[in-house]
Amino acid sequence: MIDVVGIGDDGWVGLDDGRRRLVRDAATVLGGRRHLDLVAGHTAPGTGLVAWPSPLRPALPWLLESAERAGAVVVLASGDPLRSGIGTTLIDLLGADRVRIHPAVSSDVLARARQGWSAEETTVVTTVGRDLRSVLPHLAPGARLVVLCSDGADSANLGVLLAEHGWGATQLTARWHLGGPGEGALAARADAFTDTTADLVVCCLDVRADDPGAGTTAGAMPGRVEDFVEHDGQVTKRDVRASALARLRPTPGAHLWDLGAGNGTIALEWCLGADRATATCVEKDGVRAERITANARALGLAGRVHVIHDDTATADLGALTRPDAVFVGGGLAEPVLERAWSSLRPGGRLVAHAVTLDGEAALLALHGRTGGDLTRLTVERAVPLGTHLSWTPARAVVQLAVVRGDA
Secondary structure, eight states, rough: EEEEEETTGGGGSSSSHHHHHHHHHOOOEEEEEHHHHTTSSSOOOOOEEEOOOOOOGGHHHHHHHHHHHHHOOOOEEESTTTTHHHHHHHHHEEEEGGEEOOOOOOHHHHHHHHHOSSSTTTTEOTTTTTTTGEEEEEEEEOOEEEEOSTTTTTTHHHHHHHHHTTOTTOOOEEESSTSTTTOEEEEGGGGGGGOOSSSEEEEEEEEEOOSSSGGGOOSSSSSOGGGSSOSSSSOOOOOOOHHHHHHOOOOTTTTTEETOOTOOOOHHHHHTTTTEEEEEEESHHHHHHHHHHHHHHTTOOOTTTEEESSSSTTGGGGSSOOOOOOOSSEEEEEHHHHHHHHHHOTTTTEEEEEEEEEHHHHHHHHHHHHHOEEEOOOOEEEEEEEEEEEEEOOOOOOEEEEOOOOO
């Protein structure tokens, strides 16, 4: 059994008797150099204080095995070890039955306490070791975010990022060394925040938009205007896209295949629609494939959208992460639909769109074997005709939406 002890910036004085006892009785204490310094002088004689190697993950199995041979092992972690911490890594490696977690009050809880924000109204976002743009999907007027940062430069960089995306009016409060003797804070509008702070910093964002119309592209609901991404015109239009995503049903952590992805709007809105949702895009046009990657990065979805430059008709779909949902928008043909359908998990959703007679025939053939809903979508928009407005229809789309119910 590995005991993972959460420790705050106040160090030894902040540990209760139970966690102190674990540290005193350990034959080996593992942790970051800062954590080990916090307990130095309080361990039993002969206790090994071992700092994490770099890189960490490849060395962990050998390191833990070696430490366990010496006796009881304690791992030190900041605050809650399961909040972007070593606790999660150890459970992944060893299993939950071999890891015992003893959390302290985490920095995001202390930050909320200083701000007077309830847990229910606050979203915690970690950017530790990640792109700061991972904050972007969570921005909406009135949102409250606690952002866990990598270092003291992130506060000013976050202010720049917010200002660039139209959220410069956000009140940004940086708080560092929470709960410790060196605790400090600095608050300013995001577009005026230029200071580098101490490390061990979190940023509290009371989100405000520069333009009241910014809310039209915020939030999880699909159907954003086409220009929410860079594109060449090959995009699923917003009304049809909203219909597709309503049937695909993005859920937290679910994975989508977007086959014939074009500029990736379905996959991108899928990821924006639910926390930790991910997508694999298959697109045969190299320029568009690169554009999807750039769009994902700009939206803060880097790492959640994987792009494969290949033809859907020949791509090795069997090598991909098995999907919870599949959207087929390009390269529509019976073999592609069959492969997509057979790859779905039980309960998985397939949505496919056709705009040609050949595509409709492929949908009808699959529908004959799987059932589901066939819908013909027609959208008309009012556009100027001289001094008047006139309805102009878009190309009709035939949609097949079906849930795989068999095992």
